[in-house]
Amino acid sequence: MTPPKNERVFEANASIVLVGCRGAGKRTLGFMGALHLRRRLVTEDHYFEKVTGLSRGEYISRQGKESFARQDIEVFKRMLDSNRTGCIIECGMSSLSSEAQEALREYSKTNPVVYIHREKEQIARYLDAADLQQLLTADEKHRECSNFEYYNLFDPSNQGTARTSGPASGINTPVNGQPVRPSKLLNTREDFTRFLDIVTGRGATKAWLESPFSVNSIPPEFRSYSYALRLRLSYLMDMDLEWEDFEARGDCVEFIIDHWPEDLMNTIARQMALIRRKLGVPIIYHVEENPRGERRRTEEEKNAMDADLLELGLRLGVDYISLDLQRDDAFVNQVLRHRGRSKIIGNFWYMGFGALPWQDERQLENYKRAQSLGCEVVRMVRFCTNDSPAHLLEDFKQRLQQTIPDPKPPLVAYDFSVLGVRTPLQSRILNPVKHPDMENERDHLATVSTYYHSFELLFRQFLLEPLQFYVLGSNVSYSLSPAMHTAAYDFSGMPHTFQDVTCSTLDRLNQICLSDSFGGACLTAPFKVAIMPHLKVKSHHATAIGAVNVLLPLRGKTSAILDHANSRNKAGTAKEFFGDNTDWSSILTCLRRAISPRNYVQPSKTTGLVIGAGGMARAAIYALIQLGCRNIFIYNRTVENAEKVARHFNEWAATQSIQGSRLSGGSPHEICRVLPSLSAPWPRIYQLPTMVISCVPAISADGNPPADFEMPLDWLRSPTGGVVVELAYEPLVTPLVAQMHAVRDHMSPSWVVVDGLEVVAEMAIEAFELMTGRMAPKRLMKEVCRKTWEMQQQQRQGGEITMSSY
Template identity: 85%
Template sequence: MAPPKNERAFEANASIVLVGCRGAGKRTLGFMGVLHLRRRLVTEDHYFEKATGMSRGEYLARHGRESFARQDIQVFKHMLDSNRTGCIIECGMSSLNEEAQDALREYSKTHPVVYIHREKEQIARLLDAADVQQLLRADERHRSCSNFEFYNLFDPSNQSTTGTSGPASGTSTPLNSRQPGPSKLLSAREDFTRFLDIVTARGATKAWLESPFSVHSIPPEFRSYSYALRLRLSYLVDMDLEWEDFEARGDCVEFIIDHWPEDLFNVIARQVALIRRKLGVPIIFHVEENPRGERRRTVEEKYNMDAELLELGLRLGVDYLSLDLQREESLIDRVLKHRGRSKVIGNFWYMGFGALTWQDDRQIENYQRAKYLGCDIVRMVRFCSNDSPAELLEDFKKKLHSTISDPKPPLVAYDFSVLGVRTPLQSRILSPVKHPDMENERDHLATVSTAYHSYELLFRQFLLDPLQFYVLGSNVSYSLSPAMHGAAYDFVGMPHTFQDVTCSTLDRLNQICLSDSFGGASLTAPFKVAIMPHLKVKSHHATAIGAVNVLLPLRGKTAAILDHANSRNRAGPAREFFGDNTDWSSILTCLRRAISPRNFVQPSRTTGLVIGAGGMARAAIYALIQLGCRNIFVYNRTVENANQVAEHFNKWWAAGQLKNEKQQLHVNGITASSSSSPPRSQQVQEIVRVLPSLSDPWPRNFQPPTMVISCVPATASADGNHPPADFVMPLDWLRSPTGGVVVELAYEPLRTPLVAQMQAVRDHMSPSWVVVDGLEVVAEMAIEAFELMTGRMAPKRLMKEVCRKTWEQQQEQRRQHQ
């Protein structure tokens, strides 16, 4: 008998349907989705008007309610049938019709149909209608005609603030109280695009191809060591810690459904949304067999509730579903049929005395069964009372390796007792951990271990090695990176060191990097571009930008890049190195955080301006392109250098357009040579242009810039070749009626001439401008560099706090020496 067929592994290009109540945010999420997946948005209202030649209101007034109802459902069905691929379809209120819901159920057999919902209080506030409660009750029927759901979280802590993230006056103290936070739209977009990546199975592959050393590229089960932070629903609904306290505590979260509060499905959906937003790590969804505080139920009632809860996890698009393979066969089959793109962890729990020993051949049979069923990971856990020496589990793993044919699902296996998981941890991956300040109530699987202590123990056992990390360049003595990285090492439990070393030649750089204890380096001028020809392995981003700012040694025993990535935190000789660029993504993060909804990027209209033509300017241009901006201007004192940068990106852009066009011709069955007209990419205008002079007016055919990034140093370089910048913007370039964002990368001093000018502009001309100072950017750079170099999640809040505090201490020390 074959394992159950996966009925929800839809074609990657299958159209996605959004259903839900008015006010749930379907239209906004639809726009975000089409930009992310590069699809076409189809809305029910527009489709009705296109099909009938009149709006829904006009049709109702002209033909009456009965005729409108017939026409409405006919158009609804045709909309679904004629847009089966490459679309995101936003349904209006027609989806509450029973006949429309029948059509959606049929459509969901081959397409994702996503139920969008949110807090009932927010819906009521947005609609302000007398019949809102009746509408919300009707909205719950959308669960029965959909196969996915997305909780559009309202989070009051993510309200944007306006103002400046730098000093507001002549003082040198940052104005922390006015730091721009992530907007609600940004947070929702990040949540929804992550959800879409799981539904369409494109996220991990895309991240791996672009930057294989990113912590988001390697799933936890394939890392050298990984930890699952256990969080119970019974705790989360009334938690006594802040979400920020759980940051960087695990590589993923195991969300455990251990009790059934009122409005259970919506409570669970909201908690999944909170974990996604607050922690940004993969989610393991686990349903406990015996929830606490529940009345006794019949076997049938319990079976149905367990099945519905497990399927809810799949509907929510969790990364992993934990499935107990000792449950009823019919329940296992039912879940596996609906697994979709979520990975399945097949569990075998032996929780009491007399647990099956590791020597028992039935353990091998259990693993074989999990493999046969198509489980992506196998988890085997047994209770012991000093009756199982650690060697027995190691013998079992060896026997498994020699007995079971490849490919083998990754194995998570360990013993536990009333004292917790056996330490040293027996499992290399997905070891259960908890926050050190959490109570131990009813969680014996993680009462001893925390991620910090577990990881620190790996160094004590010499499984990992203390390494030396650097920031290297000609002017790094004032770098804040050593303090930020050092604090992160202490938090995670790594005995690494990070130091700034001033050097300006490739020979000296090579001497440092060839040390067996070299762990990695952040590069500044003059190395970012100069090192490119010497690297055989670079990320997609570094190649596109033409500059590298993070250098990593390759120490894998094989040529596989995964082997190299999993060799981080280990010493040894390295003759090859990997180059990546995080400057662009740090700039991108700051832009997204500060840009207002009024200035949301429109590719054909939005304009960006980059000041400078060095390695950071290249990263800034790339960030604007990734944000969707297609009108980018560069100003640099040396026009020749600006022309070189513009030429680099225009050639790169044209090559990408030509490649995309050839792929589309291939998909349509047309060879490139059969086209008589030249490819459109050869006709596309350049996307990066040069401004030759500050005295020139802003180009008449383009909107004034709403994103400005200054990439020139505020202080002179140590060798005197680069004088300090005194750049200020011509007022003619600052005529955006909606303001915009200015990102200043320099932070020595923090209040550069540009920052001072933009604060004055904001105070006296246009209050809609937001200034992001250099400390915001440098903190993001350090965070991403830490994750690339160590393969661990960074304690972001801690590193940002250390960045500001260290800068303030440096300023105080300088004042004392003056």
């Protein structure tokens, strides 16, 4: 059977249109999307004025309403037609007219048209109460003329109050009594750009290129083991747990539509937005045929409603759509035609007595049918009593492996009974699990299964093995990493150990890494650069930076990176090692969270400043480059070292064909420049820096006095403020942090300060995920980071702690 043509995949550069009610946030999202995708932003108001030479109000006053209505729709159609590629198009209220909606329906055959909507309470802030309900009713017509939708969930980071933010804890707390004001719309920007990556198909490829060992780069169906946290709509409507409690409880979420509340479509869209924002994992969207508490439906009613609900999931850009292949062909083909970039999980579920046995030939035919329809995953589940010994399923898998040629879609198959899923779990991937504190009657399929106990069992069965992890370097005795990693192991059910070992020679490093139980290491000085010539396999990022800070053993049976990635958590001889650099990505994460939309990077204008010229400064420069900054200045007390670093990145930019801004008329690939001294005035042809990263240790590792660095005030006069990232955390309030608090309070309140604990926590989180291949319990690790640091301060008793990069 040949699958029908996919009608929801468009050219990579096809313009994206945003429609929706006033107050839905289209203009802000359009601005974010244009910056993220490096596209032009076209707004309807500006385009009307560009074409007619008059604003809308001026046109109405001069030409009258009837003439305006005719002109408005013509301009609207022209706007769409003349901007078919390379744009984000923000539509105004014209999209409420029937003619405009007809034009949008036609346009959606070749381009993504995204319906933007949000909570009624938020829209009410922008509208008169008398007009609200009428406008909201009209707004829902946008569903009929669009092919995607995005629920613009309220973002509390946009509140106007001067809130405080605890960078390392992930919750709002003061840092040493000093407020740290977060940037606006941090969550919205992350959510919407991730949505755009799904719509355009950039997401998976981008994650793989960034790091093949990242948990985001390997889809759950291709991991060595993966778990799907089942969350029912009926439960989410009346949760007895907090969203934070679900973090890292599964590799993905299976969102089950089992309930029909009022305002069903908007309710589902909002819950989807909450899962994305709070948990940040792939989503499997599953519609139950017979919702709880609903009347039994005719076959025609059931097909119509289920088709509408599955269509909604596809419009929301879910990662996976769960499709019952036992439904009629017309129903199945309708979903396949609209699948877009969502992956199809083809289901064969036998839920009652007399379920089709594994040894029946029809099971093999079911799998072949799913394969022929282009399903990315096949899921086969059957209810059993005592009629199906566990070996029957294993026999079926063997028969399938031997009779069906590759490539084959991954198989998820298991038995369940009234007691829950059979344990030990029969499937290797996408096993259903629940939160340990959820009531059992919520979902019988996951009654006995939790992520912790399922993963822990793999170690008790010796399918996975306890390993030893390290932070290695000459000054690591006060590293915060052991406490953070150990807490994450305990949370995840992994009996690994993590310890700091002081060493300074490659021979000692080699001795540790050649152990069969070596799992990986975080590297600090003097190894970051020294180990580079000894590694045959390095990430693209580590090569570009010229330094490694995470070392992983390669134990795959083949040379394929995926094989090596799926050999994590297994002991054995490692003949080769993989080097990666997460210093830059941790800095990048902190910058992205803190920078305001007003200061979002514009390659030809935005300026960044890096203080220092060591290994961390190299990572900081690379983070700025990856963010899109092409005007980077370096200040270092030893000018020669700064010039060496600048030369390294300018030469690298030439090899990558990265263009500089050329404001000074120099080399086309010159992106880094050196400031000779603190007394030098800021170069006039460049904007003042809006991103400053200090890579100078507050306490010197060699016993010399620390670098008592403060910025010249003239360098801090950016009219829009900016972000200062301080990498040192001993003391937490360095001279630069203290200076920025004063600048923010007395000169420019728009500056955001990110302290060293936030960065070091991000480093540990990324290292944990690289080393284990598991989702990190980020909130827990950040809390442990701060508590461990506070405990160390209490234990110092006047002694000095040498700062570690970890």
